[in-house]
Amino acid sequence: MNLVQRVRETASAQPEKTAYHFAGKDTSYAEFDQSVARFAAALEGLGVGRGDNVAMLLGNTPHFLITLYATMRLGATAVPVNPIYSPDEISYILQDSDAKAVVALEQLLPLVEAASVRLPAIESYVICETTGETAAKVTELSEVARSKTRLFSHLITTSTAAAMPVDPDENETAVILYTSGTTGRPKGAMLTHKNLYSNAADVGEYLGFSSEDRVVATLPVFHVFALTVVVNAPLVKGATILLVPRFSPGDVFQTIREQKATIFAGVPTMYNFMYQYPEASREDFETIRLAISGGSSLPVALLENFEEKFQVKISEGYGLSEASPVTTFNPLDRERVPGSIGTSILNVENKIVDELGEEVPVGQVGELIVRGDNVMKGYYKMPEETAAALRNGWLYTGDLARQDEDGYFYIVDRKKDLIIVGGYNVYPREVEEVLFQHRDLVEAAVLGVPDPDFGEEVLAYVVKKEGSAVTEHDLLDFCAKRLAKYKVPKHIEFLDELPKNTTGKILRRSLRDQVKS
Incomplete structure (x- = not known):
C-alpha cells in the first residue's frame, strides 16, 4: 500500500466524501x-x-x-x-x-x-x-x-x-525533503513510499484519526510535520483537510468555528499567538477534540495557560525530516505528561545512547536515536553524511534527551546548542522554561556565547508584552531565584520579535549572527 493507492481506494469507496476544503469550496x-x-x-x-x-x-x-x-x-x-x-x-x-x-x-x-x-x-x-x-x-x-x-x-x-x-517499489524515493538549513547548506532527506505511508498510517492510528475528522492545515504543508500530520495522515484515514493559506489567529479561529474542525496541529509559536489573541475565547476551540504540537519544544507554562484558557489538552510530539517525521507523541489513552514528547508511536523505536552508542540508564541524558520503517534511506548525493546519520540501522538525531521509568521521553536540547559554562552543562530549554514563567514575557530564546573566563556564558533574547516595563535587572533577579548561578543569563537582550523560519521555529543561527555583528 502507498499514499496514492489509499486515496484511490477512498475515492472508489466514498466518492462524495470531502477530501479538502479551500476558499469556501x-x-x-x-x-x-x-x-x-x-x-x-x-x-x-x-x-x-x-x-x-x-x-x-x-x-x-x-x-x-x-x-x-x-x-x-x-x-x-x-x-x-x-x-x-x-x-x-x-x-x-x-x-x-x-x-x-x-x-x-x-x-x-x-x-x-x-x-x-x-x-x-x-x-x-x-x-x-x-x-x-x-x-x-x-x-x-x-x-x-x-x-x-x-x-x-x-x-x-x-x-x-x-x-x-x-x-x-516501496523502497523507491517518493519525496526529497530538504532540511531547514539552520546549520548550513540544507541536506535532502530521501523518504520512500514505505517511509511516508507507514508514518502517516501509524500517526493516524496512534492519535485516533478517523474518517469523521476535520483537520486544520495552517502549518506550511511543504514542511515535514504538516506533510504527515495534516496532509497524509488525514488522507490515509479518509478524513477532511481544511486548508488555511497562511496562519493568523483570527483566520484559524474562524475556520474552526465555521467548519467545525476537530483536530488542530501547530507549533509553539502558533499556540503562543492564539493564546495572546485578545478576542479569543474557549468557544473558539469547542469543537476541537485533539490539539497537537510539534516542530520544537512547547514551554510548559504556555501549554498550561493555553489548556486552561481553551479547555483542550495538547498532545506534544517529536519528529525530524529524516524520520518522516514523527517518532513519539503523548498517548491519548494514558496520562499526558507536560514537558514530555510522549512515548514511541506504533512501529517506531526510540532510545537514548551515550557517545559510544550504548544505551544509558533511565533518567540519564544522552543522544536520541530512532529505528523503524519511517527512517529515511539517506541524504541525496551525500554518502558521508548518510553514513554519519544512519548507523547499524539507527538514525542518530543529534538531539539530547532522557527517558523516565514510564517510557516517556523528554528533549533536553539540540546537541549542538548545549552551553558549557566552566565545565557545567547548561541546556537552553531549561533557562527558556524559566523565562516563559514570567508574566511580562511573550517569547524567549537562549544561546551560549564565548566567555574568556568560563568558556561560554548564557545570553537570553526576550520579547516582552506590549506596555510592559520589565527590565533586564528584573529578569535576571527572576532567574537567579529559580536557577543555579551558572545557568543564570549573563545578559538579557530585548527584541521586538525573535527571528523564525516559516514553521515558527526560532532561528538561533540568526541570533548568533547578531552577536557576531
Whole structure:
C-alpha cells in the first residue's frame, strides 16, 4: 500500500466524501483523485517519468496536494520547497535536487526567468495562477523561459486522466525533503513510499484519526510535520483537510468555528499567538477534540495557560525530516505528561545512547536515536553524511534527551546548542522554561556565547508584552531565584520579535549572527 493507492481506494469507496476544503469550496475524494490523474497525465506529457524529480514551490492550496499526489502517481519524486526562501536558497535546492520540472506560484515568475538561464537542466515550469494576470505575465518572459512555461489551470483542464498509476517499489524515493538549513547548506532527506505511508498510517492510528475528522492545515504543508500530520495522515484515514493559506489567529479561529474542525496541529509559536489573541475565547476551540504540537519544544507554562484558557489538552510530539517525521507523541489513552514528547508511536523505536552508542540508564541524558520503517534511506548525493546519520540501522538525531521509568521521553536540547559554562552543562530549554514563567514575557530564546573566563556564558533574547516595563535587572533577579548561578543569563537582550523560519521555529543561527555583528 502507498499514499496514492489509499486515496484511490477512498475515492472508489466514498466518492462524495470531502477530501479538502479551500476558499469556501469542498472538493470530494473522487474530484481530488480525478485532478491528480489529470495532472499526472500533464506532467507525463511534459516528459516527467519514473525516477524524475519535480520541485514544488507551493503553499497551502490545492495545487500542492494535487502536484504531490500526481508526482507520486507517476513514480516520480516530489521535492517540496519553501516558496519564500531567497532566490539563492531556492536555486541551490533546484540545482542540488536535479529537478527536471518545477511547479511554482505565480509570484515566482522572476525566479523562472533567472533559472531558465542559470539552470538549463530544468525542462519545464508549471505556474499556478493566483491572479487574473498570470497569462499576461508569462508572455513577458524571455523566449527561453516562455518556451518552458505552462499554466497549471490549462494543463489540468486540457489533460485526460490517461496516465496509468505506477506501482513503485516501496523502497523507491517518493519525496526529497530538504532540511531547514539552520546549520548550513540544507541536506535532502530521501523518504520512500514505505517511509511516508507507514508514518502517516501509524500517526493516524496512534492519535485516533478517523474518517469523521476535520483537520486544520495552517502549518506550511511543504514542511515535514504538516506533510504527515495534516496532509497524509488525514488522507490515509479518509478524513477532511481544511486548508488555511497562511496562519493568523483570527483566520484559524474562524475556520474552526465555521467548519467545525476537530483536530488542530501547530507549533509553539502558533499556540503562543492564539493564546495572546485578545478576542479569543474557549468557544473558539469547542469543537476541537485533539490539539497537537510539534516542530520544537512547547514551554510548559504556555501549554498550561493555553489548556486552561481553551479547555483542550495538547498532545506534544517529536519528529525530524529524516524520520518522516514523527517518532513519539503523548498517548491519548494514558496520562499526558507536560514537558514530555510522549512515548514511541506504533512501529517506531526510540532510545537514548551515550557517545559510544550504548544505551544509558533511565533518567540519564544522552543522544536520541530512532529505528523503524519511517527512517529515511539517506541524504541525496551525500554518502558521508548518510553514513554519519544512519548507523547499524539507527538514525542518530543529534538531539539530547532522557527517558523516565514510564517510557516517556523528554528533549533536553539540540546537541549542538548545549552551553558549557566552566565545565557545567547548561541546556537552553531549561533557562527558556524559566523565562516563559514570567508574566511580562511573550517569547524567549537562549544561546551560549564565548566567555574568556568560563568558556561560554548564557545570553537570553526576550520579547516582552506590549506596555510592559520589565527590565533586564528584573529578569535576571527572576532567574537567579529559580536557577543555579551558572545557568543564570549573563545578559538579557530585548527584541521586538525573535527571528523564525516559516514553521515558527526560532532561528538561533540568526541570533548568533547578531552577536557576531
